[in-house]
Amino acid sequence: MSTLVEVRDLVKTYGEGDTATPVLKGLNLTLDTGELAALLGPSGSGKSTLLTILGTLMKPTSGQHLMLDQDLTSADDRELTEFRNRHIGFVFQFHHLLPDFTALENVIFPTAVKAGRETAAARARGRELLDRVGLGNRMEYLATQLSGGQKQRVAIARALMNQPELVLADEPTGNLDRESATQVMDLIGEINRQEETSFLISTHDERIAEICRRQIRVLDGSVG
Numbered sequence: 001m002s003t004l005v006e007v008r009d010l011v012k013t014y015g016e017g018d019t020a021t022p023v024l025k026g027l028n029l030t031l032d033t034g035e036l037a038a039l040l041g042p043s044g045s046g047k048s049t050l051l052t053i054l055g056t057l058m059k060p061t062s063g064q065h066l067m068l069d070q071d072l073t074s075a076d077d078r079e080l081t082e083f084r085n086r087h088i089g090f091v092f093q094f095h096h097l098l099p100d101f102t103a104l105e106n107v108i109f110p111t112a113v114k115a116g117r118e119t120a121a122a123r124a125r126g127r128e129l130l131d132r133v134g135l136g137n138r139m140e141y142l143a144t145q146l147s148g149g150q151k152q153r154v155a156i157a158r159a160l161m162n163q164p165e166l167v168l169a170d171e172p173t174g175n176l177d178r179e180s181a182t183q184v185m186d187l188i189g190e191i192n193r194q195e196e197t198s199f200l201i202s203t204h205d206e207r208i209a210e211i212c213r214r215q216i217r218v219l220d221g222s223v224g
């Protein structure tokens with residue numbers, strides 16, 4: 001397995017002076033291609049902070065962040081946006097689907113907007129992904145006509161549009177009942193096995209974490 005992501009001595013402190021809040025305190029972590037890893041840790045331990053940095057949405061205060069052998073710590077905003085669009089997908093606790101649009105439109109719009117147009121290829125990929133996540137018969141449903149678990153499966157399809165090497169998921173099952181949560185995790189596991197996409201999934205749910213092959217625990221600003 002090859003190394004996909006590497007962070008070394010990662011430090012993140014919010015604020016300055018009296019209000020400075022150190023969150024990550026020299027964290028080291030390596031993720032390989034094709035990993036399925038759970039990110040665990042008490043509330044406030046810095047899981048979301050780490051995911052936000054790994055997603056290139058925020059820079060660390062100090063430390064090194066490499067992905068696909070590129071040094072992202074020294075990249076500028078334009079380079080980071082391009083890198084993120086090509087290589088990283090996101091799934092959040094709340095699906096953030098556009099309510100007045102169909103499942104298919106929700107899957108292809110973010111990519112279409114970034115590309116400046118909606119192509120036939122994007123529509124074909126969107127349809128294929130919705131089939132993959134078991135929503136082939138719901139493509140034309142509006143987001144508001146879908147259940148919570150179905151919406152989250154649309155969000156997973158959306159995250160996969162650009163064939164990212166890494167999908168970062170921040171409590172993707174946090175808002176779902178047990179059965180839907182298990183279905184969403186089974187789906188993530190299946191995609192991970194079939195496509196070699198690495199997943200890093202923050203969760204409070206040990207049952208969800210056990211489904212993952214690796215458990216990464218954040219404690220006191222570093223990985224235990």
Ligand SMILES: Nc1ncnc2c1ncn2[C@@H]1O[C@H](COP(=O)(O)OP(=O)(O)OP(=O)(O)O)[C@@H](O)[C@H]1O
Nearest residue numbers: 014015021023041042043044045046047048049050
């Ligand atoms: N923008 C910010 N400014 C100041 N402090 C912040 C900011 N974002 C997060 N924090 C603080 O950083 C710490 C870590 O927050 P983070 O959201 O990363 O934790 P978490 O492990 O994801 O928590 P949870 O499991 O509750 O979602 C918390 O103490 C939080 O208050």
